[in-house]
Amino acid sequence: MEAALFPKECxxxxxxxxxxxxxxxxxxxxxxxxxxxxSAEWPLVVVELGDEPMRRLRLIEALSEGTGLPVxxxxxxxxxxxxxxxxxxxxxxxxxxxxxxxxxxxRRLAQISGGSDVLRYDDLELNPLTYxxxxxxxxxxxxxxxxxLLRFFVEHQGRVWTRExxxxxxxxxxxxxxxxxxxxxxxxxxxxxxEERAAWITTVRSxxxxxx
Amino acid sequence: xxRQADYVLRTVQERGIRFIRLWFTDVxxxxxxxxxxxxxxxxxxxxxxxxxxxxxxxxxRIQEADMLARPDPSTFQILPWRxxxxxxxxxxxxxxxxxxxxxxxxxTVLKANLQRAADLGYTFYVAPEIEYFYFADNGxxxxxxxxxxxxxxxPLDVAQxxxxxxxxxxxxxxxxxxxxxxxxxxxxxxxxVRYTDALTMADNIMSFRLAVKEVALEHGIHATFMPKPxxxxxxxxxxxxxxxxxxxxxxxxxxxxxxxxxxxxxxxxAGLLAHAAEVTAVTNQWVNSYKRLVAGFEAPVYITxxxxxxxxxxxxxxxxxxKPASVRLExxxxxxxxxxxxxxxxxxxxxxxxxxxxxxxxxxxxxxxxDLSSRxxxxxxxxxxxxxxxxxxxxxESSDLVRRALGDHVFGWFLxxxxxxxxxxxxxxxxxxxxxxxPVL
Numbered sequence: 001m002e003a004a005l006f007p008k009e010c011x012x013x014x015x016x017x018x019x020x021x022x023x024x025x026x027x028x029x030x031x032x033x034x035x036x037x038x039s040a041e042w043p044l045v046v047v048e049l050g051d052e053p054m055r056r057l058r059l060i061e062a063l064s065e066g067t068g069l070p071v072x073x074x075x076x077x078x079x080x081x082x083x084x085x086x087x088x089x090x091x092x093x094x095x096x097x098x099x100x101x102x103x104x105x106x107r108r109l110a111q112i113s114g115g116s117d118v119l120r121y122d123d124l125e126l127n128p129l130t131y132x133x134x135x136x137x138x139x140x141x142x143x144x145x146x147x148x149l150l151r152f153f154v155e156h157q158g159r160v161w162t163r164e165x166x167x168x169x170x171x172x173x174x175x176x177x178x179x180x181x182x183x184x185x186x187x188x189x190x191x192x193x194x195e196e197r198a199a200w201i202t203t204v205r206s207x208x209x210x211x212x
Numbered sequence: 213x214x215r216q217a218d219y220v221l222r223t224v225q226e227r228g229i230r231f232i233r234l235w236f237t238d239v240x241x242x243x244x245x246x247x248x249x250x251x252x253x254x255x256x257x258x259x260x261x262x263x264x265x266x267x268x269x270x271x272x273r274i275q276e277a278d279m280l281a282r283p284d285p286s287t288f289q290i291l292p293w294r295x296x297x298x299x300x301x302x303x304x305x306x307x308x309x310x311x312x313x314x315x316x317x318x319x320t321v322l323k324a325n326l327q328r329a330a331d332l333g334y335t336f337y338v339a340p341e342i343e344y345f346y347f348a349d350n351g352x353x354x355x356x357x358x359x360x361x362x363x364x365x366x367p368l369d370v371a372q373x374x375x376x377x378x379x380x381x382x383x384x385x386x387x388x389x390x391x392x393x394x395x396x397x398x399x400x401x402x403x404x405v406r407y408t409d410a411l412t413m414a415d416n417i418m419s420f421r422l423a424v425k426e427v428a429l430e431h432g433i434h435a436t437f438m439p440k441p442x443x444x445x446x447x448x449x450x451x452x453x454x455x456x457x458x459x460x461x462x463x464x465x466x467x468x469x470x471x472x473x474x475x476x477x478x479x480x481x482a483g484l485l486a487h488a489a490e491v492t493a494v495t496n497q498w499v500n501s502y503k504r505l506v507a508g509f510e511a512p513v514y515i516t517x518x519x520x521x522x523x524x525x526x527x528x529x530x531x532x533x534x535k536p537a538s539v540r541l542e543x544x545x546x547x548x549x550x551x552x553x554x555x556x557x558x559x560x561x562x563x564x565x566x567x568x569x570x571x572x573x574x575x576x577x578x579x580x581x582x583d584l585s586s587r588x589x590x591x592x593x594x595x596x597x598x599x600x601x602x603x604x605x606x607x608x609e610s611s612d613l614v615r616r617a618l619g620d621h622v623f624g625w626f627l628x629x630x631x632x633x634x635x636x637x638x639x640x641x642x643x644x645x646x647x648x649x650x651p652v653l
Contacts, residue, residue, distance in 0.1 A: 141290040
């Protein structure tokens with residue numbers, strides 16, 4: 001999950017909560033810059049009102065009008081009177097933020113904005129919206145069924161799946177070729193993941209496979 | 213639009229791919245490619261791309277030139293070489309202008325044979341061991357890389373490096389490698405590919421051969437799958453490990469039987485043996501192929517089967533304990549320059565024939581068949597594989613099984629084309645003749 005963060009020097013409480021929630025932030029020098037740069041880069045903007053709440057609320061309004069990006073405002077109890085009519089604020093959280101709540105609000109906003117929920121495992125990223133996969137930032141070339149199988153694994157980590165379950169859940173129909181197909185695709189995935197990461201998918205003897 | 217095609221269209225867009233290669237194979241097993249732009253992709257999925265079939269060996273006559281290549285989206289793959297420009301490929305099925313599967317397309321031929329297996333309740337799995345040579349260039353004299361002489365400044369492990377890079381490339385294409393090693397002959401390498409279903413494997417073998425050649429080209433050397441380039445050394449074989457699955461069960465496995473083979477497995481093996489001579493023109497399709505199938509170079513010569521017998525045509529490798537799924541038959545005569553679609557078609561047809569007609573498995577061959585006299589072999593009923601392309605074509609021509617497996621179109625074209633090749637070869641006066649006869653006769 002990615003988000004733009006303003007200001008650069010946010011409070012330590014916010015920075016650590018974002019990190020714990022697994023939100024990768026791109027700090028921006030000014031909120032105007034967010035509007036100028038491609039808005040597709042991040043699905044939402046997190047703005048801490050901090051010590052200049054009035055100014056930042058105005059910037060949020062302009063930003064929201066200009067780009068339509070959802071904005072999560074991180075406010076302090078003292079800012080509450082200012083927030084009744086704050087335009088452009090899509091959601092807010094009172095700091096110091098709780099990491100779980102922050103993560104939830106960020107994810108919900110990203111979904112609303114149509115930003116996809118990028119799936120992650122270690123240095124693997126899967127983007128369900130664009131069907132693209134990357135390993136350590138490098139594009140990973142998968143066929144459709146390899147992609148779907150990997151996505152299923154990442155979405156259901158740590159559980160053992162039988163070949164039959166994988167067939168019905170990933171292939172979705174009585175695929176000609178039977179459960180051997182699963183073995184063949186797992187091998188292909190492992191070979192594409194490369195030697196170091198091939199062990200992400202473990203074979204559970206006489207049962208099936210587990211990811212992670 | 214299928215989900216698979218949709219996936220391809222999105223990926224092409226997301227990754228900024230500018231060219232998509234549509235791959236297909238001619239009757240002799242040469243890879244052909246039509247390049248299209250992303251804008252043409254949707255049409256290609258729906259209608260196929262038109263191309264001139266008369267320019268492809270074994271396809272169409274001039275008057276029926278128009279053919280359609282329709283890409284199979286499940287084979288979409290970005291090519292791991294050419295990093296400067298993103299190029300992707302898909303294998304195609306070839307259609308007539310009416311949209312019917314084209315009988316001259318080897319991939320279509322294999323699909324028809326696989327369907328026949330499916331009708332009997334079987335899926336066909338294959339794992340190949342592919343051998344090839346690296347030479348300094350593609351001139352008419354093979355110059356090996358790792359033996360004194362031409363390239364004596366090259367350390368031995370440079371070729372290993374090429375092989376490692378090749379494995380890297382093919383693994384990125386989703387072709388898992390079981391293992392690889394330097395072969396017996398100088399400059400010869402072997403890569404063993406993990407099993408998969410026969411259609412994917414035939415596609416994989418085509419991709420593999422190209423990947424090997426591309427990586428060699430990048431390093432300014434030449435890779436070849438020619439069956440027998442060095443007369444004093446082993447040729448390049450492509451042993452094929454074959455198995456049939458019935459649902460989740462390996463149909464060949466029967467741990468309790470004396471051979472470890474089920475009745476289905478025994479009959480399949482018997483089918484391979486009974487039709488071995490007839491299918492040899494397809495599995496070994498070049499004049500040069502028969503220079504490999506001679507005694508003394510680890511290639512099969514006699515039509516026999518055995519358990520751990522390296523001279524047998526059909527070998528039953530020791531299956532791993534408690535792994536009935538790994539029971540398989542290894543068919544050892546094909547060479548690396550065969551057309552994989554057609555070779556797998558005729559081998560499957562031969563094996564299925566054995567199953568359907570209940571062929572009995574002949575007795576296992578004794579230790580080394582080469583040590584027997586021809587009389588002893590005759591008494592044991594051991595026949596020889598065809599000794600020349602011409603003999604192989606004779607056996608093929610009289611085979612109803614091969615005709616059915618390939619279809620009339622491919623069967624007829626193949627025979628005509630290969631007879632021509634043989635005729636051309638017959639005019640040839642070889643170095644052997646000049647060196648042996650010229651001084652003394």
